[in-house]
Amino acid sequence: MRHGEKWRASWIWGGAEESPRNEWRCFRRSFVAPKGCDAAVLSLAADSRYALYVNGEWVGRGPARSWPEKQSYDTYEVGHLIRAGERNTIAVLVMHFGVSTFYYVRGRGGLLAQMELLSEGRMLQTIATDGEWRTVRHPGHDPRSPRMSCQQAFAERIDARLGSTEWVSPHYDDTEWERALTIGTAGTAPWTELEPRDIPLLAEESRYPSRIESLRRVEPIAWSTAIDVRSQMDPDSANHCNPVGYVGYLATTIRVKSAAVLTLGFPNATSHLPGVALNGAPIEASAYTGKPPERYVELTLRPGDNFLWLDVTHEADHGRNLQLGMDSAEPFELVSPFGEQIGTSASPFVSVGPFDRVEVIDHRPGRELSKNHVGYLRLRNCPSPSELTEFERWIRPVPKTLVSRDNIFIACIWSRRETRLQVPYELRHAIDSSPAPGVVPLFDEADTEMIVDFGLELSGYLAFDLEASAGTIVDFYGFEYMRDDYRQDTYDLDNTLRYICTEGRQAYISPIRRGCGT
DSSP states (O other), X not given: OOTTOOOOOEEEEOSSOSSOTTEEEEEEEEEEOOTTOOEEEEEEEEESXXXXXXXXXXXXXXXXXXXXTBEEEEEEEOGGGOOTTSEEEEEEEEEEOXXXXXXXXXXXXXXXXXXXXXXXXXXXXXXXXXXXXXXXXXXXXXXXXXXXXXXXXXXEEEETTSSOGGGGSTTOOOTTSEEOEEEEETXXXXXXXXXXXXXXXXXXXXXXXXXXXXXXXXXXXXXXEXXXXXXXXXXXXXXXXXXXXXXXXXXXXXXESSOEEEEEEETTOSSOOOEEEETTEEOOGGGOBSSTTOEEEEEEEOSEEEEXXXXXXXXXXXXXXXXXXXXXXXXXXXXXXXXXGGXXXXXXXXXXXXXXXXXXXXXXXXXXXXXXXXXXXXXXXXXXXXXXXXXXXXXXXXXXXXXXXXOXXXXXXXXXXXXXXXXXXXXXXXXXXXXXXXXXXXXXXXXXXXXXXOSSOEEEOOEEEEEEOTTOEEEEEOOOOEETTXXXXXTTOOOEEXXXXXXXXXXXXXXXXXXXXX
């Protein structure tokens, strides 16, 4: 925003929810720039984060960290991208968290943008966010991706088959998109005051990896997920970042056709290992294997349905998710203990409780979590769903939004077996600036794992260019340090990205900033 100019733009959003959990939303506005236009200034703010494009060219990302009531905005000179007398397009990807993080206080989804088109310093035209803008929820983004950590927002899951990157270009047809919803003018709550960015934009430069450290053939486990138990036990905790203590259970049914042995894994039990009972029989702590924080136990399943009961009581859950994996040589499926009555929006898990709940605020006195509720005590090691009849008011299905479709962190640290291979010389072209391609070896019924070393610790945005068949899955997991056979895994940080390829040649730049070295 130029000095002395006023906001003519309105805050806009789309969809049915004011503050949806982990929603990426695309916005577009096309216009014909007047002839004689020789400069353009574009100012914008977004809740929670944005990536800005003009005529298909990336411009910048932001905004700077700020309070909702003093919302930061950015200003860009974009005259070099404007085509006078022709059709032009502003495109903005807005990533709304829907939860508070250590660097963001929850507001509501919103975009505010204003472009001033000039000729020799004279105003010709103003393009501002209003009800004429078009919007759609990003079709390739998975809102069920897990929280990265209590400090961060969400890990990234992108299916390139479901959404074209061409949506940022002027020629893209957006007539099927909905019209944006106008929230209010600049100054509308919760963004009652707008302030220009008070720190410079971060410099960005391309950095290629230094080497491929290793190559492995990896046989993955059968199933994994991350469950946001904190949000299930205390939905209001989305509005703050304080630890929450709660008393209660999770339950699901493991269904098999014949007797089977299943490995149940908690690969991130850094501060908490749930109590486990299978068909009413408790699992003793001595039965677990694995080097902490990774904990694994073998369960013997009977044919048919097996009732898995998890005591997830936690003194102070800071939002690290319950990371859970299962593996068996025999096929199995997870179903709700109560069948189809819970509805299609629910996951195979139900919660029972909380029988008590407290918010833990640092340096403030508070009461202790009570574990003496009669319901909690009576249901310890519950043998079957039939025992829950009189506790119906405590039972709630866990929605799919709180249960991730996959857990890439688990896939990167827990596998059935691994075979280390020699790194082919030609594969190094996958990480250098050579025009020659690096061909990644593929295996039947197994994954290919490469450890790529950047040579130093970095903070930035992953970018890649590849050619693959539609449906090829590329997973990234960033960690900071390794030496010899030791690897410093990020147990309390789900620093992952899953990209599902469309057909052919494609490129992707992640809009999520992350740190890694290897």
